[in-house]
Every structure is written in structure tokens, then in C-alpha cells.
Amino acid sequence: QHNPHWWGNRNTIVHLFEWKWSDIAQECESFLGPRGFAGVQVSPVNENIIAAGRPWWERYQPISYKLTTRSGNEEEFGDMVRRCNDVGVRIYVDVLLNHMSGDFDGVAVGTAGTEAEPRKKSFPGVPYTAQDFHPTCEITDWNDRFQVQQCELVGLKDLDQSSDWVRSKLIEFLDHLIELGVAGFRVDAAKHMASEDLEYIYSSLSNLNIDHGFPHNSRPFIFQEVIDHGHETVSRDEYKDLGAVTEFRFSEEIGNAFRGNNALKWLQSWGTGWGFLPSGQALTFVDNHDNQRDAGAVLNYKSPRQYKMATAFHLAYPYGISRVMSSFAFDDHDTPPPQDAQERIISPEFDEDGACVNGWICEHRWRQIYAMVGFKNAVRDTEITGWWDNGDNQISFCRGNKGFLAFNNNLYDLSQDLNTCLPAGTYCDVISGSLIDGSCTGKSVTVNDNGYGYIHIGSDDFDGVLALHVDAKV
Numbered sequence: 001q002h003n004p005h006w007w008g009n010r011n012t013i014v015h016l017f018e019w020k021w022s023d024i025a026q027e028c029e030s031f032l033g034p035r036g037f038a039g040v041q042v043s044p045v046n047e048n049i050i051a052a053g054r055p056w057w058e059r060y061q062p063i064s065y066k067l068t069t070r071s072g073n074e075e076e077f078g079d080m081v082r083r084c085n086d087v088g089v090r091i092y093v094d095v096l097l098n099h100m101s102g103d104f105d106g107v108a109v110g111t112a113g114t115e116a117e118p119r120k121k122s123f124p125g126v127p128y129t130a131q132d133f134h135p136t137c138e139i140t141d142w143n144d145r146f147q148v149q150q151c152e153l154v155g156l157k158d159l160d161q162s163s164d165w166v167r168s169k170l171i172e173f174l175d176h177l178i179e180l181g182v183a184g185f186r187v188d189a190a191k192h193m194a195s196e197d198l199e200y201i202y203s204s205l206s207n208l209n210i211d212h213g214f215p216h217n218s219r220p221f222i223f224q225e226v227i228d229h230g231h232e233t234v235s236r237d238e239y240k241d242l243g244a245v246t247e248f249r250f251s252e253e254i255g256n257a258f259r260g261n262n263a264l265k266w267l268q269s270w271g272t273g274w275g276f277l278p279s280g281q282a283l284t285f286v287d288n289h290d291n292q293r294d295a296g297a298v299l300n301y302k303s304p305r306q307y308k309m310a311t312a313f314h315l316a317y318p319y320g321i322s323r324v325m326s327s328f329a330f331d332d333h334d335t336p337p338p339q340d341a342q343e344r345i346i347s348p349e350f351d352e353d354g355a356c357v358n359g360w361i362c363e364h365r366w367r368q369i370y371a372m373v374g375f376k377n378a379v380r381d382t383e384i385t386g387w388w389d390n391g392d393n394q395i396s397f398c399r400g401n402k403g404f405l406a407f408n409n410n411l412y413d414l415s416q417d418l419n420t421c422l423p424a425g426t427y428c429d430v431i432s433g434s435l436i437d438g439s440c441t442g443k444s445v446t447v448n449d450n451g452y453g454y455i456h457i458g459s460d461d462f463d464g465v466l467a468l469h470v471d472a473k474v
């Protein structure tokens, strides 16, 4: 179940973290479809506890499988899926199969109004009772398989996926989403569930809904959250044949490289050469909603210059199933999404350039990022050719004869003739500007009959990357 069922030549998933369904529907029609995005990962859809201050992570504590959250209700969800599919943008849902809510004093009331007593493992909205869960224990040793898979991840009540009842409820929930037209699922905390149980669940699911434009017998796309730094007892390899797996080593290494901890010239062997999963099994990202909140090697929107360079490389190098992050501004781990005084999530607002202004970051609306989504579509099915580097932090490469990329992460200028592999002509750099009414609003490069062009990226240029492709030829 590795096929994401992208439409046409599209290639990139965006995670619209904490967005409302009605806003996503609108975004599919007005921005994502026209810009060639392939799909959206949406926040959890089923009912969750209400935590004080409304941190984003309350949505990772389910109460029932009713489809009402702060993002909207079932009707709004269904409307979004249909409208996005209609413009060729797929929807992937973040699903919580591992657990229900953690402890809560007294009776908890969820976002759909359902009551539960998590301390007693009582979730009448499903219903689940204590016998549907593993006995309570804490994960203290992350290399102990029993603890990782049968104890409680940060105290979240741990469902027993080997039980027929639990399996049937999870399958019913996922099938309901398939019926509504989704293309697949991000499986949260997959590492904390036995791969045999997941295999049973995935293989029991319905085919995708043909009324939403999926071909007959299409299997739901599955990508599983397994954090494997390379020395874990429960490894990514146990899951990779069931569906794609999040490749956290990609995120860490690309952060290291563009922070300057590792020369860019080494990226020539990027991908499996770095010990990553085979391309078709790897879900790749510069940052995700968890690791963007941790200090460390991972880059996020707070280091925009390096972040845009890393994202350009991510989308230009043919490796993995790519996902870009679209965040809201945060100060710390618990910062809630933009909300009003009644704690309702607010809709993103845009300035005249289309950038978000009211607490939403919307990396996917940064020109340097959506332009690379277009680049990836334009160069689809080509290989890396013509690699060049200066032995340090300046690199360039071609994607067949359809696209060309150059990076300068040195403290001195890159200025020289380079092989772009492109047909002769003038091309707009889609990073510093766009092709509008037949001319470039940013840099342009003239390519001669031998495919060479003069490339300049100053060390103090606004962006440290330049990108040309055949769809932005003057």
C-alpha cells in the first residue's frame, strides 16, 4: 500500500497542520490545485479530549470515532474531501490506532460532546472498556519491544490491536473515511503497535471509493510514523513492506547539511547511499509537526534561508515520497493553533502576495517553496545528471534536460558558467521571481547551444538557491 494515488504529474503532499476543513477545501480550489500540489495530510479527524489552553496535541488523545473536532464536523469533512478530489488534490488522514486519551480527572467530555472516563479505560462512545487495552505500564526502556508496543506512550491508554473487537472498530473507522473519499492514512505511533496487527488491519480495509475518481481496486495509501535513528530494537524494516515509513534520518541529515555541519558536496550520494529506505518506501520531509518543536539539527520556518534551501533540495532530488510542512507560529511545545477568544480555530488570512498573516506560517505559500513543487512536477521521470560541486558548499545538478538547480552555502559568491543541460534559451529563476507575462520578475539565465549558462548566487543574496525548468522558459 505504497501508492499515494497522485493525480496527473503531481508529486508533493502538504501537511496543513490544524487547519479547518472548510479552509482546506477553499485552499484546494484556490491555491493547491492551481499550483500542482498532489495531496494534503490533515490533522486527526475523530473526537478528542479538550485540554486546558487547547494545545494542538489534544487531538492525539481520542475519545471516540465521531468525526467532530475543532477542524469541523463530518459534513464539512466530506465536503472538503469531495472538493479537493475534484481539483486533483488527495486527502490523507492522520489516524490514531495505537491509543485513546490519557488520564483525565473525572469525566472527560470530548469535542463531539461524548463522555469518557479515561482513568477507568472507559470510552462508551466507541465503546471500549478496560479489556480492550493492554495493562498499564510505563515505557522506560525504548529498546524493550514489550514496553514500546504494550506499555503506554506518555500515559496514553494503549489499545490491544490483537483483539477482534478493537480490530473491528479500527477497520470500521478507517473504512468510513475511505467511503468519504480519502486516499490514505498517516498511521500515528506505528512503532508502538505490532506489525502483524497492522498488517491485518491494512489488508482488511476497503478499496478506495471509485465515486471519488479512484480506479477500481485501488488500495489505501499508508504511511507509518516510525522513528528509527538506526539503532532501534523496533525498526523501520518491520513496517516498510506494509506501507511507506517516515524517514526521520532524511530530516536530520538534510538539516545537518544545510546548517553547514556537513558539506553539500556529499549530497551527491543522497538517498539509499545515506542508509535511507528505498525511495518508494520513504516518506520524506525537512521537518514534521513534532521535530520542528525540538531543538537540534532539524530546520524549521524560524531559519527561513536555510529552510528554503533544504526544501529546494528535498523537492529537486528524486528520492522519496515528499511532504512539506505548513505550520502555525509557535513559541513552545504547547502553543495552540491561532484561535479566537472562544477557542475556535481561526481561518488563515492572506496579504496581497498571498502570504499568511494572522499566526499561520503557510510555508507552502512561500514562493520559493511552491515554485519547487512546480519544479518537481515539471521534471518528473528524469534522472540526476551533470552533478557539479566546488569541493565544498556550492553544488549544481540537472534533472535530465528539463530542470537545473544550483546552491551556494559558502560565505563567498558562486559565479561561473555551469552546464544546465537545458535547451538553448532564456529561463527564469523560479526562486528569486516568476515568469509573468513573458518576462522574469527575478533573475534570469541565458543558456547557450551547449547547455551552459552563467550562474550567479551571491553569498548575501536573499536566497542561496537558483532553479530553472522548462515550464519557466521565456
Ligand code: QV4
Binding pocket: 057, 058, 059, 060, 061, 096, 102, 103, 153, 154, 155, 156, 188, 189, 190, 191, 225, 227, 290
Ligand atoms: C504526561 C507525562 C507522562 C505521563 C502522562 C500521564 O509527560 O510522562 O505518563 O502525563 O499522566 C501530552 C503531553 C504529555 C502528557 C500526555 C498525556 O505533552 O506531557 O504526558 O499528553 O497526558 C503528541 C505530543 C505529546 C502529547 C501527545 C498526546 O507530542 O506531547 O502528550 O500528543 O496529547 C515518540 C513516539 C512517536 C510520537 C513521539 C512524540 O515513538 O510515535 O514520541 N509521535 C506521535 C505524534 C505526536 C503525538 C503522538 C505520537 C501521540 O507525532 O504528535 O504526541 O499520539 O517518539
